[in-house]
Amino acid sequence: MKQIIEPQRKIDVIQEADVVVIGGGPAGIAAAVSAARNGAQTILLEMFGSLGGMQTQCLNASFSFIDPAIQGGIIDDITYGLKRNGGLIRDISKESRTGKGMGGIFFDVEAYKLLLDEMILAAGIKPLYHVFAAGAVMEKNHIKAVIIESKEGRQAILGKVFIDTTGSGDIIWKSGSPSISDGFSKGPKKGRHAGLGYTFFFGGVDYAKLKAFRREHPEEWGGLWGGKELIKKSKADGTLYGNRAAFLLSEVWGRGSIWILGPQYALPKGHHPWMTEDITQGSIDLRKQAWSMYNLLKKNVGGFEKSYIEKTPTMVLLRDAHRLLGEYTLTEADIRAAKVFDDSIAVSNMCPDVFGPDDEHEWIGSISLYDIPYRCLISKKTDNLMSAGATISTDFITWCATRYCTPSICTGQAAGTAAALAARKKVSPGKLDIKLLQETLSRQGARVGLKDVPKAVINEYQQKAERSAERSKASTF
Ligand SMILES: Cc1cc2nc3c(=O)[nH]c(=O)nc-3n(C[C@H](O)[C@H](O)[C@H](O)COP(=O)(O)OP(=O)(O)OC[C@H]3O[C@@H](n4cnc5c(N)ncnc54)[C@H](O)[C@@H]3O)c2cc1C
Structure with a gap:
């Protein structure tokens, strides 16, 4: 490919914060609100003119599998806010454990956009819309600044901790941090992206x-x-x-x-x-x-x-782009075995909903509840880079579950809280005291691991998984 050299130039540093969240989808909203509520000066960057990510730009107006015994905290604020502003169209959260459908809530996209503006302003976050995060300035294994492009041109934002919630890992790979972009995981189509x-x-x-x-x-x-x-x-x-x-x-x-x-x-x-x-x-x-x-x-x-x-949507649905390569990569084997992790920061009740490269679709309903470890949110190499939502460190099949909106809110909440604590304690997110993070999340209503879920609820989910395995034996069309 032909190449030209872009001349070196000085650019303005327009903002500086403790925590910079890049991307205003469900994970980014939860990360920014949590960081700000935990005392961090927080900036939220978004390339479109409204928040919500795929839920508003790609018209996925839902949160699947909401269950107060599994999640808590920001997801409750959103549900309550939608009820209050008339944007809650349908609440079938009670079905989350039955296996009848997708559980969760369906909402009005426009009312949701309004609610998210209100939530981030109330939390004291500085939002910047219509800015595209185009790259990062590195100092060895440390991000010094994120470069943005907007109508004003090219500018920089400094921060102590950066959280990539772009859904496509833009800052993860543009900063040269290790990433995963493996594509579909099986058969002759292995390696092709969904x-x-x-x-x-x-x-x-x-x-x-x-x-x-x-x-x-x-x-x-x-x-x-x-x-x-x-x-x-x-x-x-x-x-x-x-x-x-x-x-x-x-x-x-x-x-x-x-x-x-x-x-x-x-x-x-x-x-x-x-x-x-x-x-x-x-x-x-x-x-x-x-x-x-x-x-x-x-x-x-x-x-x-x-x-x-x-x-029609503002942008097409981009499925698997880049994810973080984290301190730990959560695998299909882990979630099938419901492996318990000491550093768990969230529980997920979402099964892998696998869309293949062509028209394959498989719902792996035999997987029930599982822990998400904190290490999946921490870059293996870049000491102040975290991720949440669709870009945490997982294999392909696990990504087909953890990318969903409700787990994205949970990992966003954990990432934002951890980033704020790390900035306050002047340590890198990887060096943060896990117990302190877990206690802080629990105090804010989050369920941090399977150990927080009542046995009876775990049994209900196991029965649902067994019924699903019986019914489908993996349904592919
Ligand atoms: C059609 C459809 C159906 C779906 N069905 C369901 C469902 O039923 N249930 C469910 O829970 N989930 C569903 N999903 C999946 C779900 O919407 C996503 O997995 C989820 O939104 C991921 O959240 P996220 O915050 O990680 O990323 P995203 O929602 O992708 O948000 C990323 C945000 O970052 C912004 N951004 C990206 N790059 C940049 C950049 N370089 N600079 C600045 N900003 C940037 C984007 O504009 C966006 O706002 C569906 C998705 C679609 C599109």
């Missing part, structure tokens, strides 16, 4: 008619994922343009809207979800697929006759 995804909302749907249609066609449309036969036939006769073998259709309760996850853009071997050309081609292709699906559903499925495309 494809880019897309989700969109239909408006003007006649629910009553759609419900009746689903009842009349239980085989094809009765489940969460539907339309397999229609898709097969329409792909064969050329009336559908798209990759997916089934659509996930979900009612946005009582609003005449349907949320759909369907379009999928495959990345061939050697292509990566951080490559501009792939993201560009993917964005164009996924939009084309969405319109093709819309035309298909409108013509063939009862209830869609007067529907229209209401909302």
Whole structure:
């Protein structure tokens, strides 16, 4: 590839803080709020004009598997805040242990954005929106500053601890810190990244008619994922343009809207979800697929006759990009065995929801509860770099679970609290007293490990996992 030299230049240092959080998705929000509530001067950087990450930019308006016996702290503040501002559309948290569905809550994206602005301002955080974190200035194994690009140009932000919550590990790899970007973990597709995804909302749907249609066609449309036969036939006769073998259709309760996850853009071997050309081609292709699906559903499925495309995402769903290579990497074997860790900072009740490079999908419901160790949040090499959410140190299968929003809030809460304590104690996050961190998290309502979960609840989750293993024996379509 041709290269040119960028001349060295001085840039302005526009802010300085104890904790700098990069990326305002669920993990970043929890990290920033926790850091600030624990007394750290905190800056939150976000490349878009609102917070929420994939939940607002990619329209995943939900938190799955909320359970007060498993999580606590910031997730409660969010649920309460949404209730208060009228943004809570549906609360099915009671189903989290039953295995009936995804448990958790569904919310109004716009009300959620407003709530997050209010939460971070109330915590005293300095937010900077419309800034892209483009790189880092290193001093040996230490990040001195993060470089941002914005309408104002190139500027720097100094900090004591940096938390990468970009969902794609941008600062982890741009700072030269060790990272994981291994891709799909099995079979002939090993090493390829999970494809880019897309989700969109239909408006003007006649629910009553759609419900009746689903009842009349239980085989094809009765489940969460539907339309397999229609898709097969329409792909064969050329009336559908798209990759997916089934659509996930979900009612946005009582609003005449349907949320759909369907379009999928495959990345061939050697292509990566951080490559501009792939993201560009993917964005164009996924939009084309969405319109093709819309035309298909409108013509063939009862209830869609007067529907229209209401909302498409700001950005495509980038799945597995870079993750931190941490002091410890949590593995599938660990979570299958529910391994107990002395340095656990959160419990997760999320099973791996595995999306493969093409249209493979596997829900590993046989995994129940497991600890997340603090060392997964600490860079193996860079002494003041942490991570939370989708980019903690895990193998591919574990990432398919820990990246989800509810565990992301929990690891964000732990990372923010640890960063604030480390800055206050003038130690690197890796040298922080784990007991102090665990006690601080517990006082703030978090469940830090399986030891905090009542035995009866653990049993309920185990029974759910056994039922799931029986039912599916791994469902792949
Ligand atoms: C269609 C869809 C369906 C999903 N379904 C579910 C579900 O049912 N349940 C569930 O729990 N999860 C679901 N997920 C997954 C979930 O949304 C993500 O795993 C989760 O949002 C990850 O959280 P995060 O905070 O780590 O990262 P993200 O949500 O990706 O947030 C990262 C943030 O960082 C910002 N950012 C990125 N790079 C930079 C940069 N260089 N500079 C500045 N800012 C930057 C981004 O704009 C974003 O705001 C779904 C996701 C999608 C898209």
